[in-house]
Amino acid sequence: xxxxxxxxxxxxxxxxxxxxxxxxxxxxxxxxxxxxxxxxxxxxxxxxxxxxxxxxxxxxxxxxxxxxxxxxxxxxxxxxxxxxxxxxxxxxxxxxxxxxxxxxxxxxxxxxxxxxxxxxxxxxxxxxxxxxxxxxxxxxxxxxxxxxxxxxxxxxxxxxxxxxxxxxxxxxxxxxxxxxxxxxxxxxxxxxxxxxxxxxxxxxxxxxxxxxxxxx
Amino acid sequence: xxxxxxxxxxxxxxxxxxxxxxxxxxxxxxxxxxxxxxxxxxxxxxxxxxxxxxxxxxxxxxxxxxxxxxxxxxxxxxxxxxxxxxxxxxxxxxxxxxxxxxxxxxxxxxxxxxxxxxxxxxxxxxxxxxxxxxxxxxxxxxxxxxxxxxxxxxxxxxxxxxxxxxxxxxxxxxxxxxxxxxxxxxxxxxxxxxxxxxxxxxxxxxxxxxxxxxxxxxxxxxxxxxxxxxxxxxxxxxxxxxxxxxxxxxxxxxxxxxxxxxxxxxxxxxxxxxxxxxxxxxxxxxxxxxxxxxxxxxxxxxxxxxxxxxxxxxxxxxxxxxxxxxxxxxxxxxxxxxxxx
Numbered sequence: 001x002x003x004x005x006x007x008x009x010x011x012x013x014x015x016x017x018x019x020x021x022x023x024x025x026x027x028x029x030x031x032x033x034x035x036x037x038x039x040x041x042x043x044x045x046x047x048x049x050x051x052x053x054x055x056x057x058x059x060x061x062x063x064x065x066x067x068x069x070x071x072x073x074x075x076x077x078x079x080x081x082x083x084x085x086x087x088x089x090x091x092x093x094x095x096x097x098x099x100x101x102x103x104x105x106x107x108x109x110x111x112x113x114x115x116x117x118x119x120x121x122x123x124x125x126x127x128x129x130x131x132x133x134x135x136x137x138x139x140x141x142x143x144x145x146x147x148x149x150x151x152x153x154x155x156x157x158x159x160x161x162x163x164x165x166x167x168x169x170x171x172x173x174x175x176x177x178x179x180x181x182x183x184x185x186x187x188x189x190x191x192x193x194x195x196x197x198x199x200x201x202x203x204x205x206x207x208x209x210x211x212x213x214x215x216x
Numbered sequence: 217x218x219x220x221x222x223x224x225x226x227x228x229x230x231x232x233x234x235x236x237x238x239x240x241x242x243x244x245x246x247x248x249x250x251x252x253x254x255x256x257x258x259x260x261x262x263x264x265x266x267x268x269x270x271x272x273x274x275x276x277x278x279x280x281x282x283x284x285x286x287x288x289x290x291x292x293x294x295x296x297x298x299x300x301x302x303x304x305x306x307x308x309x310x311x312x313x314x315x316x317x318x319x320x321x322x323x324x325x326x327x328x329x330x331x332x333x334x335x336x337x338x339x340x341x342x343x344x345x346x347x348x349x350x351x352x353x354x355x356x357x358x359x360x361x362x363x364x365x366x367x368x369x370x371x372x373x374x375x376x377x378x379x380x381x382x383x384x385x386x387x388x389x390x391x392x393x394x395x396x397x398x399x400x401x402x403x404x405x406x407x408x409x410x411x412x413x414x415x416x417x418x419x420x421x422x423x424x425x426x427x428x429x430x431x432x433x434x435x436x437x438x439x440x441x442x443x444x445x446x447x448x449x450x451x452x453x454x455x456x457x458x459x460x461x462x463x464x465x466x467x468x469x470x471x472x473x474x475x476x477x478x479x480x481x482x483x484x485x486x487x488x489x490x491x492x493x494x495x496x497x498x499x500x501x502x503x504x505x506x507x508x509x510x511x512x513x514x515x516x517x518x519x520x521x522x523x524x525x526x527x528x529x530x531x532x533x534x535x536x537x538x539x540x541x542x543x544x545x546x547x548x549x550x551x552x553x554x555x556x557x
Contacts, residue, residue, distance in 0.1 A: 064557065069542065073272070073518020073549045075246040080557060083253030090253055099270075103248060104272035108542030109244040116539070134308035151258070152337065155320040156243075156312070162273055170271070189271040192242075193343035194313045196292070197374070201301045201341075212489045213294035213396070 028066045034102050035061040035093040045093060045175040047100050060085045065095030067105065075105055091158040092177040095165020106186070107172055113192065114185050124204040131202060132183055140181040163187060217277065218289040218473050219348050219394030219398040220435045220447060221367060228367070230355045231443045233503035234289045235474045236277040238265070239495045241539045243320070243547070244270050245518055249556050260284035261323045264514045265556065274319045279502040281512050284326050285353040288318070291394045295373060296408030305375030306341040314343035317401060320355050327351055328368035332379040341450035342372025342410060344407070348394050352509050361387055378403060381421030393430035397421045425471040427459040440515055443503045444551065448521040449473045461487045466481045474498030474521040482534050495538050497528070501551070514552050
């Protein structure tokens with residue numbers, strides 16, 4: 001049925017003047033969250049909807065988000081962290097703010113790109129799991145083995161702190177600033193580009209509509 | 217993807233732009249800025265702004281502006297040489313995946329040279345790209361650009377990467393374009409593009425449709441609007457460079473700066489597989505000029521290119537069974553000019 005249609009249709013063209021006029025009248029709402037050190041247990045962080053924590057010093061990160069997906073095609077996210085806290089806590093809190101503010105879009109993106117990746121590819125996914133777990137274990141061991149002053153490995157550590165923050169926040173877990181080197185769906189979202197070649201290395205069968213020269 | 221760096225006439229402005237091409241299921245998009253409270257001397261790129269995806273810590277397009285005065289973009293290099301997919305070059309220990317290396321390069325590099333040097337460490341052989349890194353600190357409007365350190369590229373295959381200062385090229389030709397084909401001879405040879413390009417100009421650096429369109433039209437770019445027009449350009453039914461030995465129509469929607477593989481004919485015959493009907497299109501446009509860069513701003517347009525092509529509409533596409541939860545049905549948007557707080 002679809003093959004009989006022309007590859008493009010005149011009827012769904014939208015005049016550029018209308019697009020620009022609709023756009024200029026659009027009003028966008030912003031949502032804010034602050035990530036604050038818990039007032040009774042300093043090993044925990046809290047999410048506060050709004051810009052302020054109970055006291056200014058306890059604010060580790062501030063996030064601002066506008067979901068304009070249905071009006072511009074984009075969500076717009078701003079995350080700021082504050083220098084009065086350690087780098088590790090800042091990175092984790094940045095992730096926490098993002099996970100909280102963009103939870104809905106993360107969920108949709110998960111549904112679109114991750115949820116079915118192992119459907120009909122069970123053996124491939126077993127190989128992939130083994131490969132990725134081994135890589136995460138090696139990264140963890142290197143972060144521990146390298147001097148904490150090593151700039152590269154310090155940033156590896158901070159990157160995983162931020163990732164852990166997103167995962168904990170998205171999953172509504174306790175917000176204890178930690179650094180996990182764990183395999184979870186949010187981690188898989190980071191690997192999208194790397195997967196083009198891991199698919200080939202680990203012999204994934206191509207899906208019919210896959211672009212033959214996978215990449216971006 | 218398509219990447220493009222352009223000096224305006226008289227060096228009055230400088231532009232860097234990118235179009236991401238991928239599966240249309242990847243249109244949940246977020247424009248992000250991270251402002252970390254790290255010491256600027258330790259982490260020059262402590263402020264990062266980029267086009268991205270939900271849950272992603274890096275751009276993945278890639279299009280990233282850093283507070284160190286750099287912009288990094290990339291287009292992917294396909295690896296046709298399957299002999300590179302072995303545990304000799306790709307292994308789970310001793311290698312760091314691309315997304316982490318790109319994050320760390322953006323955070324730590326002060327210069328384009330530093331960016332490519334950092335990125336080259338622990339090559340995982342995954343997400344093999346041609347990276348283009350522009351150092352805005354060497355640009356002054358109306359002045360000639362220096363002979364070096366304005367523009368660096370890095371190209372990667374499993375087990376090997378190479379970097380080169382391409383400032384001379386930008387100075388000589390006033391533009392540098394990136395279109396999924398390696399520039400460096402050894403990368404071309406290792407990846408298999410050498411052999412492919414002898415069979416089809418589709419794979420030839422300088423000879424592929426996008427290379428030829430960029431070469432023909434780069435002079436049309438004088439401001440951010442004309443930059444956007446070039447990067448979203450796709451008029452494949454009329455453009456001579458989009459012609460192919462294909463049936464039922466002698467052209468391909470992949471033959472534009474921003475692709476529309478969804479408009480090709482299902483069941484059609486295409487001389488190269490990647491010319492055909494696919495879940496593959498340009499998903500966006502991002503571009504910045506010198507004034508915008510100074511405020512870490514850029515212009516972004518979400519969705520596949522239209523005008524003169526039809527607007528992408530999930531209700532009127534031949535792509536069925538492509539997941540698009542949470543996406544608008546009709547992608548008839550225009551651009552946003554980002555202004556961060």
